Amino acid sequence: MQYLLLLYADESAWDSLSPTDQETAVAAYNAYTEALTEAGALLGSNRLQPAGSATQVKVSDGKQQVLDGPYVDSKEQLGGYYLIEAPDLDAALDWAARCPGSHHGTVEVRPVWDMSG
Amino acid sequence: MAAESSDLAARKLAAATARRSYSKLLAYLAAHTGNVTAAEDALAEAFATALTSWPEQGCPQNPEAWLLTVARRRAIDVVRKQQRGVAVSRELELLADLDAGLVDDEEVEIPDRRLGLLFACAHPAVDPAMRAPLMLQVILGLNAATIASAFLVAPATMGQRLVRTKNKLRQAGVPFQVPERKELPARLEAVLDAIYAAYAEGWTDPVGADAARRDLAEEALFLGGMVCELMPGEPEALGLLSLMLHTEARRKARRSRSGAFVPLAQQDIGQWDERMIEHAESLLRKASAQAQPGRYQLEAALQSAHAHRHRSGTNNWLAVRQLYDSLLELTGSPVVAVNRVLAVAELDGPETALQLLDEMGANQQLVEYQPYWAMRAELLSRLGKNELAGRAYEVAIGLERDAEVRSFLQQRLAALQAG
Structure with a gap:
């Protein structure tokens, strides 16, 4: 099965880290990505620009609405994702627990809706 | 006359097989496809088919295998009708994997996957409040209305929650397996907690006037016994069963003839179920021999001590306090x-x-x-x-x-x- 790991964290906490700590954090993510790749579990991954860079679009009754900012304004923001392949939820949760994002934020594990074929 | 008696025999066999094999058949089907709802529907139809087919064509040599084969066919039909795309071919593949030759073999034993199903019902991805209701429905086949009345929830609400929970098991890919060794203690605790929650709901009506609630205590005892049978080496599972049996043994004595509440210190010992107490004690001894104390063993030991004090008049408050100390340290429970x-x-x-x-x-x-x-x-x-x-x-x-x-x-x- 495919699972999307959504990484939520407080962006301001990241900004307040010293450059050395930021480097350490980035290294931890790199190591994690490497481990996923090595296990053949990684399907895709990206880090996102800060939530302040988000723009919302909504079209209703033929009218287009464009708004500044993220869709959900909360204390922790969506900062990146990993798309992984795992045999079952337990295996996916194992990967989520290893993700640095689950140590300084929250990782939401969502099964992917299988549409292929 | 002959037709009537064979009809009766067939019905009896169907009922006996349902009692003995329902959970096993369901676990086997559900573990294969991950789809509990479809497995339940297919199995219900298989039992219904048995009731019409067995009186006419005679009872099968291996009723379990017969039911499984029919249920499997039904499941395939439903999947073909309802779904499209890759999901359907995957589920069909899984169903086809189930040995089609089962019915021909009178000797075949259907593998016991009930433990995996129990662990799925108490998976951390399942809302803790829904674990006990889910077990009662999935393992024991209780209907939503019965479960709802025991847990003080509207039947329709309970029905919806059960459907949603079963969907989540399938969609999220919750495994129907016994977890790995390192996760086992915490996961087993969740299974035992859910069983105890079902028991506690049954216990709120000690006189058993409300049939649904009384049954729930019995069902919880059955589940507790099942875990002990399937995991005989787990002291906490033994502890939970011992605790429930100790409490259950005093059920009658807890109410006077007029139905009034009787506290332990005033209970008539003659009303206690001695065989149940003996069973509880032997389970506790077996558990303690492993020297891995836990919450349920301590609670069972407390019940044992309370019963012993009342029976013998021995002052054992020092031992009781020590047990409470250990329990408090372990649980921190107010x-x-x-x-x-x-x-x-x-x-x-x-x-x-x-x-x-x-x-x-x-x-x-x-x-x-x-x-x-x-x-x-x-x-x-x-x-x-x-x-x-x-x-x-x-x-x-x-x-x-x-x-x-x-x-x-x-x-x-x-x-x-x-x-």
Whole structure:
């Protein structure tokens, strides 16, 4: 099965880290990505620009609405994702627990809706 | 005449197979496809088919295999009709994997996957409040209305929650397996907690006037026995079964002939189920031999000690307090802390006990906990502070759901005011 790991964290906490700590954090993510790749579990991954860079679009009754900012304004923001392949939820949760994002934020594990074929 | 008796025999066999094999067949089907709802529907149809087919064509040599084969065919039909795309071919593939030759083999044993199903029902991805209801439905086939009445939820609401939970198991890919060794202790605890929750719901009606609730206690005992049978080496599973049997053994004695509540210290020992107590004791010994104490073993040991004291008149409060100490250290539960106060009162007197209770009073959870107020009232009255004791009894009465326990507390209050 495919699972999307959504990484939520407080962006301001990241900004307040010293450059050395930021480097350490980035290294931890790199190591994690490497481990996923090595296990053949990684399907895709990206880090996102800060939530302040988000723009919302909504079209209703033929009218287009464009708004500044993220869709959900909360204390922790969506900062990146990993798309992984795992045999079952337990295996996916194992990967989520290893993700640095689950140590300084929250990782939401969502099964992917299988549409292929 | 002959037709009638073969009809009866077929029905009896179907009913017996349902009782004995339902959970096993369901676990096997569900584990294969991950789809509990489809497995339930297919199995229900297979049992219905058996009721018409067995009287006509004779009972099969291997009823379990017969039912499984029919259920598998039904499941395939449903999947073909309802779904499209890759999901359908995957589920069909899984169903086709189930050995089609099962029915021809009279000797074949269907693998027991019930433990995996139990662990799926108590998976951390399942809302803790839904674990016990899910087990009762999935493993034992109880309907939503019965479960709903035991858990004080509207039947329609319970039905929706069960459907949603089963969908989540499938969509999220919850495995129907016994977890790995490193995760086993925590995951087993969740399974045992859910079983105990089902038992506790059954226990709220000790006189058993409400059939649905009485059955729930029996069902919980059955589940507890199942875990012990499938994981005989787990001391906490043995501890839970021992605890439930100890409580169950005193069920009759807990109510007087007129239905009034009887506290342990005044119970008629003749009403206790001795065989059940013996069984509970032997389970506890077996568990203790492994020297891995846990919450349920300690609770069972406490029940054993309370019963022993009442039976023999031996003062064992020191041992009881030690058990409470260990339990408190393990769980940090305020409920355990309140119960422990009873032992403290017996050993160090009501004043020390009341002091202890005062220190706990800041806990918001306890303010709504009936036994906290009843204990307070009891200690205050022992100290001759009747006015304060009366007020505490009133709060306790206001918090109690059980009419008989309420009237017991009201009698205590009346006696206090008269004396």
